[in-house]
Amino acid sequence: MGVLEEKKETVRKVVTTKEGPNLKGTMIAVMLLGGFIVLSWFSVYWLYMVRL
Amino acid sequence: MHMHKLERLWLMIGSGALILFLMVIGVNAFAMGHTPPSDSEILDPTQVDLTAPFDDPGLKKIGENEYELVLVAQAFTFQSNDEIKIPEGATVHFKVTSKDVVHGFQIPKTNVNMMITPGHINTITHTFDEAGQFLILCNEYCGVGHQAMGVPLEVIK
Ligand SMILES: [Cu+2]
Numbered sequence: 286m287g288v289l290e291e292k293k294e295t296v297r298k299v300v301t302t303k304e305g306p307n308l309k310g311t312m313i314a315v316m317l318l319g320g321f322i323v324l325s326w327f328s329v330y331w332l333y334m335v336r337l
Numbered sequence: 338m339h340m341h342k343l344e345r346l347w348l349m350i351g352s353g354a355l356i357l358f359l360m361v362i363g364v365n366a367f368a369m370g371h372t373p374p375s376d377s378e379i380l381d382p383t384q385v386d387l388t389a390p391f392d393d394p395g396l397k398k399i400g401e402n403e404y405e406l407v408l409v410a411q412a413f414t415f416q417s418n419d420e421i422k423i424p425e426g427a428t429v430h431f432k433v434t435s436k437d438v439v440h441g442f443q444i445p446k447t448n449v450n451m452m453i454t455p456g457h458i459n460t461i462t463h464t465f466d467e468a469g470q471f472l473i474l475c476n477e478y479c480g481v482g483h484q485a486m487g488v489p490l491e492v493i494k
Contacts, residue, residue, distance in 0.1 A: 305339075306341070306470065308343045310491045312341070312343045312347070333448060336447050337448060
């Protein structure tokens with residue numbers, strides 16, 4: 286009986302954990318894509334200026 | 338509500354970009370007066386030949402090194418009564434309309450690129466700082482002769 290209760294307690298602990306997901310890799314990937322987009326904006330602006 | 342700090346940062350960057358772009362558009366439109374090439378001036382597309390200034394298309398000097406080039410786009414050419422020869426450094430105001438369908442109006446190696454919509458007066462301005470041969474061409478498929486639709490524009494010293 287005692288062993289079973291302990292097990293239940295452990296399971297509940299895992300489910301109610303409030304630790305957030307690790308988003309560091311997500312952030313880096315998104316910033317790399319963002320950097321590429323910003324770079325392409327500046328390329329278009331540069332093209333506009335040299336053709337002015 | 339709990340939010341991950343990176344999610345919060347991400348949302349701030351997104352909202353900031355949105356606000357920045359809306360401000361850029363606002364300043365462009367209201368403070369600098371930028372408009373799309375096809376403005377709200379309209380004319381009867383069946384009466385182009387009788388409507389000024391398109392009754393006499395061509396190059397007109399309107400100021401110190403400033404010209405107005407009036408052209409009538411029609412399948413498959415751009416009509417002008419004058420040869421298009423522009424002095425180096427001149428600012429040219431293009432005024433173009435179409436007699437038939439939608440045409441394109443592009444001068445490669447410049448920022449001149451607009452649609453020529455029938456019934457509208459389409460305007461764009463460019464300053465030619467360097468002498469050379471340019472080509473005004475149609476970049477909007479307009480019919481079987483589309484690929485031949487272009488006229489030369491020369492910038493002379
Ligand atoms: Cu065409």
